[in-house]
Amino acid sequence: MQELTKRYCEFRDEVFEFLEGGEWRDVGEGRMTHDKRVKVGEWKEVVIFGSNEVEGLDYTKNVLKDVLPEGTVKMCEEGGGEVILSRLGGRARIKKHVGPSNLRLTCHLGVKVPEGCGIEVAGVEMGWKEGECIVFDDGYEHRVWNDSEEDRIVLLIRFWNPVVEEGEREGFLEEAKRRKEEDYRERWHPPKEEGEEWIEGIIEEGRRCAKCGVQGKEELRIGQRERFEIYCRSCGNIETRD
Missing domain, CATH: 2.60.120.330 (B-lactam Antibiotic, Isopenicillin N Synthase; Chain)
Incomplete structure (x- = not known):
């Protein structure tokens, strides 16, 4: 730089x-x-x-x-x-x-x-x-x-990162595109009122991931078919909720 x-x-x-x-x-x-x-x-x-x-x-x-x-x-x-x-x-x-x-x-x-x-x-x-x-x-x-x-x-x-190969870049960008689409759905199709209380509960409780056990790294998002997903930013585990 x-x-x-x-x-x-x-x-x-x-x-x-x-x-x-x-x-x-x-x-x-x-x-x-x-x-x-x-x-x-x-x-x-x-x-x-x-x-x-x-x-x-x-x-x-x-x-x-x-x-x-x-x-x-x-x-x-x-x-x-x-x-x-x-x-x-x-x-x-x-x-x-x-x-x-x-x-x-x-x-x-x-x-x-x-x-x-x-x-x-x-x-x-x-x-x-x-x-x-x-x-x-x-x-x-x-x-x-x-x-x-x-x-x-x-x-x-x-x-x-200078050590990243071209092939690795493409994989990351594909994942970024997927997350961008999810962000769009979250913005224009927000959860219903009763779901919002449940969302706040998940966020504030600071749950531990069921897979890696790390606390406070989970976030709620809307996945495929408009279903709730709890995504762990530590290990990538996804738990689906109706």
């Missing part, structure tokens, strides 16, 4: 101009991926490459297409990742969580970084600096905090 750091000054002004009036959405808006299990406080995003990407930021997009690792934009377009501006509000925290796979890595480029912000990945604490990048594997447990009164903003980029 050295080239990204070098060329940050070229698109910095456009990004800061956008920050003054751009439309921000809740992270994972319309999905069950990032809810109150994950965040405390305000956590917003603007999608640059990926689902529901924002109009504008044209110069920034062109620079990013030039400097991002090969295959990054394609991965975003096919639902396997995203390039976003991520805004964490003052006094907000993102609780410990893990990403879906280590086939991809995550880069954070500092855009607006007040004091009192940080990220911990696999027990190692790090911080951001404007115009500089940190790269980590979000397959490890990680958390983020902002103890200031100001917004913390980073440019977040998902890109392929």
